[in-house]
Amino acid sequence: xxxxxxxxxxxxxxxxxxxxxxxxxxxxxxxxxxxxxxxxxxxxxxxxxxxxxxxxxxxxxxxxxxxxxxxxxxxxxxxxxxxxxxxxxxxxxxxxxxxxxxxxxxxxxxxxxxxxxxxxxxxxxxxxxxxxxxxxxxxxxxxxxxxxxxxxxxxxxxxxxxxxxxxxxxxxxxxxxxxxxxxxxxxxxxxxxxxxxxxxxxxxxxxxxxxxxxxxxxxxxxxxxxxxxxxxxxxxxxxxxxxxxxxxxxxxxxxxxxxxxxxxxxxxxxxxxxxxx
Amino acid sequence: xxxxxxxxxxxxxxxxxxxxxxxxxxxxxxxxxxxxxxxxxxxxxxxxxxxxxxxxxxxxxxxxxxxxxxxxxxxxxxxxxxxxxxxxxxxxxxxxxxxxxxxxxxxxxxxxxxxxxxxxxxxxxxxxxxxxxxxxxxxxxxx
Numbered sequence: 284x285x286x287x288x289x290x291x292x293x294x295x296x297x298x299x300x301x302x303x304x305x306x307x308x309x310x311x312x313x314x315x316x317x318x319x320x321x322x323x324x325x326x327x328x329x330x331x332x333x334x335x336x337x338x339x340x341x342x343x344x345x346x347x348x349x350x351x352x353x354x355x356x357x358x359x360x361x362x363x364x365x366x367x368x369x370x371x372x373x374x375x376x377x378x379x380x381x382x383x384x385x386x387x388x389x390x391x392x393x394x395x396x397x398x399x400x401x402x403x404x405x406x407x408x409x410x411x412x413x414x415x416x417x418x419x420x421x422x423x424x425x426x427x428x429x430x431x432x433x434x435x436x437x438x439x440x441x442x443x444x445x446x447x448x449x450x451x452x453x454x455x456x457x458x459x460x461x462x463x464x465x466x467x468x469x470x471x472x473x474x475x476x477x478x479x480x481x482x483x484x485x486x487x488x489x490x491x492x493x494x495x496x497x498x499x500x501x502x503x504x505x506x507x508x509x510x511x512x513x514x515x516x517x518x519x520x521x522x523x524x525x526x527x528x529x530x531x532x533x534x535x536x537x538x539x540x541x542x543x544x545x546x547x548x549x550x551x552x553x554x555x556x557x558x559x560x
Numbered sequence: 561x562x563x564x565x566x567x568x569x570x571x572x573x574x575x576x577x578x579x580x581x582x583x584x585x586x587x588x589x590x591x592x593x594x595x596x597x598x599x600x601x602x603x604x605x606x607x608x609x610x611x612x613x614x615x616x617x618x619x620x621x622x623x624x625x626x627x628x629x630x631x632x633x634x635x636x637x638x639x640x641x642x643x644x645x646x647x648x649x650x651x652x653x654x655x656x657x658x659x660x661x662x663x664x665x666x667x668x669x670x671x672x673x674x675x676x677x678x679x680x681x682x683x684x685x686x687x688x689x690x691x692x693x694x695x696x697x698x699x700x701x702x703x
Contacts, residue, residue: 295682412675
């Protein structure tokens with residue numbers, strides 16, 4: 284619809300037009316009676332360990348929305364590049380979108396320069412992006428990958444803080460997971476030891492934290508390739524469905540059947556020759 | 561005479577005030593016909609901590625980059641670049657249509673990066689369009 288005055292389109296990117304309205308709504312609707320809807324958080328346990336040949340990343344699979352489990356099989360280990368994967372804790376949509384944008388940027392770079400991206404590039408791009416928004420994007424990320432300089436494990440906070448460490452846990456269950464990692468980590472672990480260590484760290488998080496649960500996903504990244512094991516360990520507390528919810532064929536009785544053939548009369552026939560010369 | 565212009569430039573970074581009247585049309589008085597009713601509170605105070613920093617983000621980035629470039633390579637480097645930016649900025653469609661700004665993107669280097677400004681609120685997908693005659697008249701200053 285064309286307006287009759289001069290139209291100034293809002294700038295692309297984030298639009299803050301409704302933030303004044305939301306602040307007023309919170310005041311009016313507040314008083315403890317109604318609350319604004321909370322975004323889906325991943326209330327998570329994520330962990331990573333650098334071992335002899337690469338990096339092992341692990342995550343649980345529960346996504347919560349306040350006190351309700353919103354997703355029992357959430358995938359928290361995101362693909363960034365063929366040699367880089369990222370675990371995300373915090374607001375689910377934020378981690379998803381941020382890692383998507385990062386992955387797109389690195390793909391464009393790979394196409395431009397025909398090289399696999401380095402882990403430090405992913406970290407720098409993330410750091411710039413998250414610092415620009417001053418922590419409003421709630422993404423707590425663990426980036427792990429292998430490039431020609433070696434295996435790296437970085438943690439990136441929502442304000443853009445970066446740490447490079449050999450073992451790491453983040454999320455609401457990080458205290459429990461960190462305890463296991465501190466106890467069991469040695470430099471240059473073997474693959475099986477590393478997988479068991481990360482799995483027990485995530486398991487400790489699942490047991491001790493309400494926001495983490497369900498299965499354990501693992502992702503092993505080496506120079507040769509990536510092994511994404513989903514699920515690595517299934518939860519012991521799966522419930523059995525008590526009844527079947529699909530209706531058997533024949534549940535609805537047929538009362539009467541009436542077949543009427545439809546008479547079709549040819550009104551007009553045209554033939555168009557196709558020129559196949 | 562009071563240097564109101566000077567005061568405005570001091571406030572520019574913290575408070576979005578264009579002149580003394582945010583809804584100003586011609587002659588500096590509030591233009592209700594074209595800008596709608598004005599609310600002083602909405603114009604003065606940013607309602608979101610990121611609102612101001614996002615509005616000026618590109619400007620501040622460019623300022624920073626140009627001053628670094630000037631310190632490293634001398635005055636000619638940012639001057640030449642800004643000349644090219646001005647030329648590229650003039651390649652536009654008619655005012656009511658959305659231009660791709662391809663030359664400007666290439667100069668800035670944003671043709672091989674993706675950010676939130678490419679995903680959210682893309683002006684090409686906007687559901688509103690200005691009236692062609694009014695927009696062209698406004699651009700030519702005839703309105």
